[in-house]
Amino acid sequence: MLISDTAHLTLLTLIMMRMSGFILLNPILGRKNIPVIVKAGFIMVLTFTIYAFFEGEAFDIESPVEYAFLLLKEFAAGYTVGYIVDLFLMIISFGGHIIDFQLGLSMAKVYDPQTNAQMPITGSLFQAYLMLLFFAVDGHLALIKILITSADIVPYGGIVITQGLAQRVIDIFLQCLEMGMSFSLPILAAEFLVEMGIGILNKVVPQISIFVINIQLKIIVGFGLLIILFSPLSDYLDKIITTMIKTVQGILTFL
8 A cells, every 4th residue: 555645744744743842842952042943943854854764654644633633642742851851950940949048048039031930049050050061961962862763662643641651740740859859958958057056156155146147157158068069069960961861761651
């Protein structure tokens, strides 16, 4: 049986929808400050590259309704991958909120044009560093490779969204919360000890005005620890990137 040109066009559009969901909703490759024409061109390049080297078979669609559902599922698959990447980037933001709160800088925020929200100062600095580290270790190439070879795990038109996918996304969300707490834990523990020390000092020497030295001491200790722990925190950022790549690759098995 000869495969019609319509079948090839269907395959091409399915590939395009998966690439669109991944690129447009990806917080790294689809940032809002990237021109739309650049993102559209990148999607088209990926689509035609994958289509040119695709070794599977094209297939005909029985009805427009089935075709629409297939397009939506392909877009949802790409969105799921982008959402997982976004969750791992939120680790730094979540940890930064905790660190800034302990440093007494919870009211100091930086506007993030990507999320249209206020970001903590510490979180924004470490997120910028995470971005640099991500591109330095070729994390973007790893994500693109996973996307290009995703058809080996989930064929185009063969996506089945099950309850297992929702449970897996919830597990990843909880994992990211745990990693965010772990990221801020050294500063959290140190600031807790500082609070205890100030409380003891207030009992021993009540003449000292605690409100005068409390905030300054917390900021000095906090930023001092951030400088001292810069290397271990960098290793932890590298761990976040590695875990993110493995998780993105693993989530495809649930589609």
